[in-house]
Amino acid sequence: MAVFLWKNLFQTTKGRTLQQRGSSLYNGALDYDEELIKKKLQQFAGGSVNLSKEHSGIGILTLNNSRLMNAFTGTMMLELQERVTELENWKDGKGLIICGAGNTFCSGSDLNAVKAISNSQARWDEYVHVYAKYLDQAYEVLCFLYSSLLPLISIALVQGKALGGGAELTTACDFRLMTPGSEIRFVHKHMGLVPGWGGAARLVRIVGSRAALQLLSGADRVDPERALRLGLSEGTLSSSDEAVSLEEARAWLSQYTEGPASVIQAVKKVVTAGRELPLEAALRTEKDVFGTVWGGPANLEALAKRQKHK
Numbered sequence: 301m302a303v304f305l306w307k308n309l310f311q312t313t314k315g316r317t318l319q320q321r322g323s324s325l326y327n328g329a330l331d332y333d334e335e336l337i338k339k340k341l342q343q344f345a346g347g348s349v350n351l352s353k354e355h356s357g358i359g360i361l362t363l364n365n366s367r368l369m370n371a372f373t374g375t376m377m378l379e380l381q382e383r384v385t386e387l388e389n390w391k392d393g394k395g396l397i398i399c400g401a402g403n404t405f406c407s408g409s410d411l412n413a414v415k416a417i418s419n420s421q422a423r424w425d426e427y428v429h430v431y432a433k434y435l436d437q438a439y440e441v442l443c444f445l446y447s448s449l450l451p452l453i454s455i456a457l458v459q460g461k462a463l464g465g466g467a468e469l470t471t472a473c474d475f476r477l478m479t480p481g482s483e484i485r486f487v488h489k490h491m492g493l494v495p496g497w498g499g500a501a502r503l504v505r506i507v508g509s510r511a512a513l514q515l516l517s518g519a520d521r522v523d524p525e526r527a528l529r530l531g532l533s534e535g536t537l538s539s540s541d542e543a544v545s546l547e548e549a550r551a552w553l554s555q556y557t558e559g560p561a562s563v564i565q566a567v568k569k570v571v572t573a574g575r576e577l578p579l580e581a582a583l584r585t586e587k588d589v590f591g592t593v594w595g596g597p598a599n600l601e602a603l604a605k606r607q608k609h610k
């Protein structure tokens with residue numbers, strides 16, 4: 301799917317330039333040695349993506365590049381993938397909060413890296429390959445976050461600004477909570493771009509196509525009140541203090557993560573299947589997931605307790 305997407309994207313946007321240069325993005329671009337790709341992304345170094353896994357089964361993923369308002373460097377993209385893989389393998393995991401360090405969410409892709417490589421004509425082909433890989437990485441990891449492959453209930457805790465790719469990242473979470481004074485803004489149009497990390501398609505599913513069109517074509521600043529009205533945010537937290545808002549987000553998420561991990565993960569899987577798959581496949585998935593919990597420890601315990609739902 302990614303190959304198809306990239307082929308079409310670059311044929312329409314960069315096609316003429318690539319043809320003029322007698323080069324094709326897909327001549328082996330995706331056969332690049334993974335280690336080589338890593339080395340290339342590591343050229344755009346800086347910042348980190350930190351994960352703490354709490355006993356409650358909630359993970360806190362923090363984007364940390366305060367110098368650049370938490371813009372995503374190449375190494376941060378690699379780290380994001382590593383952390384998400386760690387979360388995928390977390391048996392006791394139930395929930396995830398994604399937030400930014402320094403009380404701001406994320407200002408999108410690292411514009412310094414883009415400028416540095418695109419300034420050099422001689423390095424154009426390398427730029428296309430490396431930047432394509434960077435985008436590919438972002439696209440893949442955000443799709444993964446949004447999919448049933450990561451069976452954790454996720455929240456983007458939006459403090460300060462979520463711009464460009466940062467706004468796209470918020471759409472890869474199940475829910476968004478915003479702090480007072482924060483904003484989500486798809487600034488892509490002002491950068492001569494459109495979302496490419498899957499943010500537009502997900503936004504349409506969250507707020508509908510008319511509102512999504514307005515937000516993207518107007519590059520509108522979406523404050524907490526408007527986000528609530530649009531259904532883009534679940535709620536506005538009472539405090540914009542970093543520690544207090546994290547605690548509030550934790551409390552909000554805990555309502556939905558109480559209970560055994562196997563059951564919470566199963567809930568997430570059946571809902572995601574309903575969202576992602578054609579009806580028939582979703583129904584089958586639901587039956588299969590049911591089979592994983594039916595007669596399981598939590599089910600047997602509830603039966604033994606003669607649970608009443610008064």
Ligand SMILES: CCC(=O)SCCNC(=O)CCNC(=O)[C@H](O)C(C)(C)COP(=O)(O)OP(=O)(O)OC[C@H]1O[C@@H](n2cnc3c(N)ncnc32)[C@H](O)[C@@H]1OP(=O)(O)O
Nearest residue numbers: 367368369371407408409410411412463464465466487491
């Ligand atoms: C996927 C597509 C994309 O993501 S396209 C990228 C979309 N993002 C942007 O265009 C963000 C551009 N930056 C801004 O609008 C402003 O810097 C914002 C984030 C509003 C912050 O403004 P303000 O509070 O005045 O701080 P500032 O501009 O002095 O920024 C502090 C330092 O951070 C940097 N910064 C910020 N964002 C990025 C970014 N995306 N890439 C690289 N650097 C970024 C600023 O340049 C500034 O650095 P410096 O202090 O000038 O060295």
